Amino acid sequence: MATIWAVVNQKGGVGKTTTAVNLAAYLAASRRVLLVDTDPQGNATSGVGVDRRNVTSDIYSVLVHGESVAAARRPTATPNLDLVPATMNLAGAEMEMFAAPEREYVLKRALAAVAGEYDFILVDSPPSLGLITVNTLTAADAVIIPLQCEYYALEGITQLLEIIERVHQHLNPHLSVGRVILTMFDGRTNLANQVMGEVKSYFGDAVSPVVVPRNIRLTEAPSFGQPISQYDPRSKGAQAYEQIAKELIADVERKTGAGAGSGRSDSRWWRRGGGGGTGAA
16 A cells, blocks of 8 residues: 655745655655646646646545546656646635535545555655645645755744644544754854754754755756656756655555555654643643
């Protein structure tokens, strides 16, 4: 069964979609991967070269009309990488889902039908903490949190962790924080290094030792509809995401080999008990 990662941060502009697209592409170099775009902006969809204007079946059809993921998915130009696209239809989906029975489990049930066909499923969440994000957290084995190395990026992290904790308590007891990825890192600034130190002191070994640098090639790649592995695999941004993808594979193989879940048990923030957390579960 696939390991499901929810890529989540309610703050926009932190590299969330960049992280989801490029990790999916590098994981697909050796594994079967499904990328699920649940952001109405559809940036993950266009980021792997799919024209949203030509999409007739998308994640909205799955969440609101009960269409199967198998019917909504499509192959991408990256071998072994499939996509469930998103379009602006998704913008009103939360209102339409509100009256649905067990509305928090819609995505979980939909992904369960195809989980045996993939090694990894990555869900790019919207930049909000609404019902769709709750669906992604309920469906996930673990959370990937991209975190920009700037002061404002830290301000919303407590709220995000509170939502993750509530989902863990009430909807998905197996949910863990699997990786915190520091993005847009500029080691020349004191602020970036200070933010990195604070994040590591709180999240511990859940923080990837590989930081994603500020890199113009990463920002250019989406405009060509390509992950960085295709656009410029020798760039520093590409090398960072390739290494993080290898970390994720090693984590999963280590844990599944030990008979445990896909996440790192020592990375679960609600069991750390320090660093100004939101309380123990």
